[in-house]
Amino acid sequence: MLDYNKTYKIGETFSNRPFRGVIENYDLAEPEISRGEKLIIETVSVKHSMGGKTLYDIIWTTNAFPLIISERIVELFNSNGITGWKTYDVEIRSKKNDLIDQKYFGLIITGRCGYRDYAKSSIILDEIGVNIKPHVKGFYFKDDYWDGSDLFMSNPEENGNSTMFRFCTDKVVNLFKKEKIKNIEFENLNESTLAIELYNVPLTDKQKSEMENLKASR
Numbered sequence: 001m002l003d004y005n006k007t008y009k010i011g012e013t014f015s016n017r018p019f020r021g022v023i024e025n026y027d028l029a030e031p032e033i034s035r036g037e038k039l040i041i042e043t044v045s046v047k048h049s050m051g052g053k054t055l056y057d058i059i060w061t062t063n064a065f066p067l068i069i070s071e072r073i074v075e076l077f078n079s080n081g082i083t084g085w086k087t088y089d090v091e092i093r094s095k096k097n098d099l100i101d102q103k104y105f106g107l108i109i110t111g112r113c114g115y116r117d118y119a120k121s122s123i124i125l126d127e128i129g130v131n132i133k134p135h136v137k138g139f140y141f142k143d144d145y146w147d148g149s150d151l152f153m154s155n156p157e158e159n160g161n162s163t164m165f166r167f168c169t170d171k172v173v174n175l176f177k178k179e180k181i182k183n184i185e186f187e188n189l190n191e192s193t194l195a196i197e198l199y200n201v202p203l204t205d206k207q208k209s210e211m212e213n214l215k216a217s218r
Contacts, residue, residue, distance in 0.1 A: 111149025
């Protein structure tokens with residue numbers, strides 16, 4: 001059974017220190033690959049693009065969609081029974097295009113949950129820069145659907161659109177904390193907020209009423 005208190009959204013730290021790569025062949029960086037919806041059989045080259053030369057267990061890319069993980073993480077996933085994932089082969093290269101002799105993989109997330117259901121979120125006031133504006137709080141899934149995997153992504157929405165939000169259970173969070181895996185952040189889904197006016201969030205009549213009441217109470 002899905003417990004939002006034990007479910008997290010995976011995100012970046014946006015630090016300038018870690019190695020950040022780029023996949024120059026954009027066809028090999030499509031979102032469908034990371035979602036496991038497009039088969040990839042060739043080794044993908046990930047070249048240094050930004051940040052320092054230090055390779056962390058997690059490598060983010062300027063392509064936005066791919067997430068690259070070390071051999072150590074693959075071993076941790078296997079030895080701890082983490083579910084909902086598979087990998088494709090990558091090679092890591094320096095800015096000068098020299099091959100770096102460290103083993104990494106592209107992460108494919110095969111676990112699934114329902115697409116986002118904004119109607120389940122509460123309305124709060126939160127900061128946008130120096131202003132206080134209405135936000136929705138809580139990231140919840142349509143029909144609370146979740147296939148039980150430790151790593152998962154949302155099913156396509158009714159219009160067929162997909163997102164690249166990655167989710168995980170507290171089993172993954174606790175494992176990463178224990179093993180001191182850096183260059184990654186986790187946000188509990190109950191605490192996730194989104195500015196309504198910036199993202200054109202669809203609201204129910206009840207939520208619209210709650211929003212107006214909050215504005216009036218300021």
